[in-house]
Amino acid sequence: MKALSVAQALLWARQQLEAMDEAALDAEILLAHAIDKNRTWLKTWPEYILSEDQASRFEDFISRRRQGEPTAYIIGEQEFWSLTFKVTRDTLIPRPETELLVELALQRIPSDQMYTIADLGTGSGAIALAIASERPQATVWALDMSEPALKVAQANAESNQIDNVAFEQASWLSEWQHGLLDMIVSNPPYVAPNDPHLADLVYEPVTALVAEDKGLSDIREITQQTTGHLKPGGHLLFEHGFDQGAAVREILQQAGYEQIETVKDYAGLDRVTLGLCSKG
Ligand SMILES: C[S@@+](CC[C@H](N)C(=O)[O-])C[C@H]1O[C@@H](n2cnc3c(N)ncnc32)[C@H](O)[C@@H]1O
Known part of the structure; x- marks a missing residue:
């Protein structure tokens, strides 16, 4: 993948996941996880350029999500009752x-x-x-x-x-x-x-x-x-x-x-x- 900014990576991911419910939300959650930041950070730094490692992690996450793997298993956690739960x-x-x-x-x-x-x-x-x-x-x-x-x-x-x-x-x-x-x-x-x-x-x-x-x-x-x-x-x-x-x-x-x-x-x-x- 060529060097992409946060905004460009999110756009690409939304296109990859467009057939799925919650494509935009999943794209943000997976990108935040791939670069070890939170979703607010993504909104604050849309022009940040992903490193090669970050881009390749994100690409892997999106490919797994496209094949149907739930986002919670990809990132290994899920919110429930305002608590964060590890899931496997x-x-x-x-x-x-x-x-x-x-x-x-x-x-x-x-x-x-x-x-x-x-x-x-x-x-x-x-x-x-x-x-x-x-x-x-x-x-x-x-x-x-x-x-x-x-x-x-x-x-x-x-x-x-x-x-x-x-x-x-x-x-x-x-x-x-x-x-x-x-x-x-x-x-x-x-x-x-x-x-x-x-x-x-x-x-x-x-x-x-x-x-x-x-x-x-x-x-x-x-x-x-x-x-x-x-x-x-x-x-x-x-x-x-x-x-x-x-x-x-x-x-x-x-x-x-x-x-x-x-x-x-x-x-x-x-x-x-x-x-x-x-x-x-
Ligand atoms: C529908 S899941 C619910 C998990 C969790 N309570 C939740 O709501 O997210 C059902 C759970 O029952 C457990 N289970 C299935 N058969 C069981 C049994 N005979 N005795 C005890 N636990 C069992 C499964 O391992 C699984 O964790």
């Missing part, structure tokens, strides 16, 4: 719609009392760390069966200086031995194995995405395992697919949960279903 190919990229689950959880967690929460299938730690950052007096357990994902989550706790989170490698609550919980939250795999959207998600770990039984098998298994682990009146909250609200409500109902409701996300789609553990 072992972790799902945290999605903006998952902030609804965090919001609903926080509405139910007192800010002046001890409270114990488990985040099942924590991945990068997005949900557990967002909750823990807002409720320093609470203890949040972050569980995942994937050891590499848990290592990323632990690194994210350290980089965000959050110390009220404990980590455990386990399949859901099958080995839980830490007493009764006030709340369980989970964004489990919920994509059906034959869902056509999977074709757009080839970079993310299939174990983070896909569940049998029309995407409901993990939600069903987790719900069954919560029996005996939640305090009476404790909360269970699931993120799920836009067309799974009725099925998840029924799963919670059959397990004896009360005050079950489904909450829509900002796009108006069913996204989170929650219920209260029966007081018996």
Whole structure:
């Protein structure tokens, strides 16, 4: 590539990515990362000439993005709940719609009392760390069966200086031995194995995405395992697919949960279903 200024590099990249949503934003994020600056710096120095190394890094990033690799994996991080999360190919990229689950959880967690929460299938730690950052007096357990994902989550706790989170490698609550919980939250795999959207998600770990039984098998298994682990009146909250609200409500109902409701996300789609553990 010939010597290019920041402005020229961005123009070239936008043309390369023109078929993709967010081409302009991706171009800026990738260029900022390639030259180790932030996006404000790019706007301040549009005439800065990229070194050969910087230009070749940027070219490589744009070529990977053109092939469909998510920007978050190329730069190795993603913003969620105003925190910066390291992400790798072992972790799902945290999605903006998952902030609804965090919001609903926080509405139910007192800010002046001890409270114990488990985040099942924590991945990068997005949900557990967002909750823990807002409720320093609470203890949040972050569980995942994937050891590499848990290592990323632990690194994210350290980089965000959050110390009220404990980590455990386990399949859901099958080995839980830490007493009764006030709340369980989970964004489990919920994509059906034959869902056509999977074709757009080839970079993310299939174990983070896909569940049998029309995407409901993990939600069903987790719900069954919560029996005996939640305090009476404790909360269970699931993120799920836009067309799974009725099925998840029924799963919670059959397990004896009360005050079950489904909450829509900002796009108006069913996204989170929650219920209260029966007081018996
Ligand atoms: C949809 S991802 C959610 C990641 C993260 N909580 C988020 O919202 O970005 C589901 C997570 O569940 C984990 N998982 C899948 N099966 C599991 C199991 N049987 N026990 C524990 N974790 C599991 C995956 O490793 C993955 O990290």
